[in-house]
Amino acid sequence: MADSEFSIDSMEGFYFAKDNWNDFGFRTSYQVVAYFDNKINYLGSINVSYYPYKDELIPFDRLKAGTITLKVISLGNIEYYRFINDIFYEEDRKNFYMLLGDLAYDTSELTSLYQDLNYVRMGAFGPRDLIRDSFFRNNNFNEVKNQFHRMTLGGSYKEEYQVSFKDEDNQELINFNINPDDFFPSSLYTIVGRNGSGKTQLLKEVTEIYLSEKSTAKNLAGDEVNLETESEQFRNLIFISYSPFDSDFPPRTSENSEYYKFIGLNYSIDSDLSDEIAANIFRLFREAGKRYRTQLKDILQKFEFDYWFSTLNELVDEQELPLDSIKRLSSGQKIILLNLLNLITNVSERTLVIIDEPELFLHPPLLKAYIRAIDEIVEEKNGVCLFATHSAIVLQEIPHTNVWYVQRNDEIGNRSILEKINFKTFGENSSFINDTIFGMDLRNTGFYKYIIDAVVDSEFNFESIEGILGSEALLIRQIEEAKSAKD
Known part of the structure; x- marks a missing residue:
């Protein structure tokens, strides 16, 4: 093993080289190369540090020999864990993770360090926490605790799961079946219906059911709640709505902030609203690590037909996103960028993203690119996205097997009912979709x-x-x- 640069000899093993990435004063990033069977494998960047933090190189040779008395912790990436699964048997894998103090492997240590904030003043960056501001600048907690941990035990990054929501009468309201091995990704779902049919209300109902179930599970289990009753649940929910007419969404509180996030606007005549969105985008990008910034760059390529997004992508490639450049974007462009950054940094397996009327503020080309971008984000992390829409353009991007039609039923107290549609939507002609769903109303x-x-x-x-x-x-x-x- 090497400290500051790769110096690969004939000995098989892992080689570490510290890079220059700076996480608000913390320098914990190491590039990793594995040399086995006369083949060099580049495994990307991982975090390795003394705990408490010391700005010193980790002497990996001494770590391997067991002569370091200080505590060392580490956190890998997807390719890193996949390679270790391929190269090591279970016992060797366990010893390797224990030697490096891998937090994904030791979830009790992970939870303890994540909750025990230890702020250190890092010069101009102010008080910062090693775990949250460096180790978790490229990962979110759910992803590490569940997906990375499963990989350290020899499992895969994604797994199949099903989740259903039942109403107050214990009748199934809506269900999701996620299989990462499907040839066609099943991460996007939608509710479609006329104005006043109850689409938004159904989204709120799903959210309220989710929050109620989470609260009940947490109260029963206490602070050490094991959300692996998640065989039937989502781990977290992100609700996105920019409607100026719907404001009574379930609030985010100190009790539910761990697993619920609302993204929207407080509509007012305040002329600084656009600047506030721009400031949020600037903050999110600044806090994002290399992995998230790379993902944003890849996602923004879907918007290259748009001049301003194309310009932003060039800036992202240079690891910067100036506030002045963000402010030049239109309202719709800002909303897209804000949502993409939030989703990139918050979605993991068993995340439910709910978006009410994604077509607001967006012209058709931007809307189509936006839907495809969301699909890529949630599919990559093995999450789910549920839209409510009356746009044929949205339906063109989603298979009919994942589309429900909602309408009011006077016979059951004017309540909304859901039915799966019986015609194909993915890639279908928009006029045909509109005529089939809204036919008599249109005519x-x-x-x-x-x-x-x-x-x-x-x-x-x-x-x-x-x-x-x-x-x-x-x-x-x-x-x-x-x-x-x-x-």
């Missing part, structure tokens, strides 16, 4: 109604508007005139 309003009324009006002169009629309007005129002739 009784807008230009449809205008043409129909004009046909039955004997005094209306169609020649005066023929120059502006589109193909569908002309077809409707022909159909309605044929009907009128029969009558």
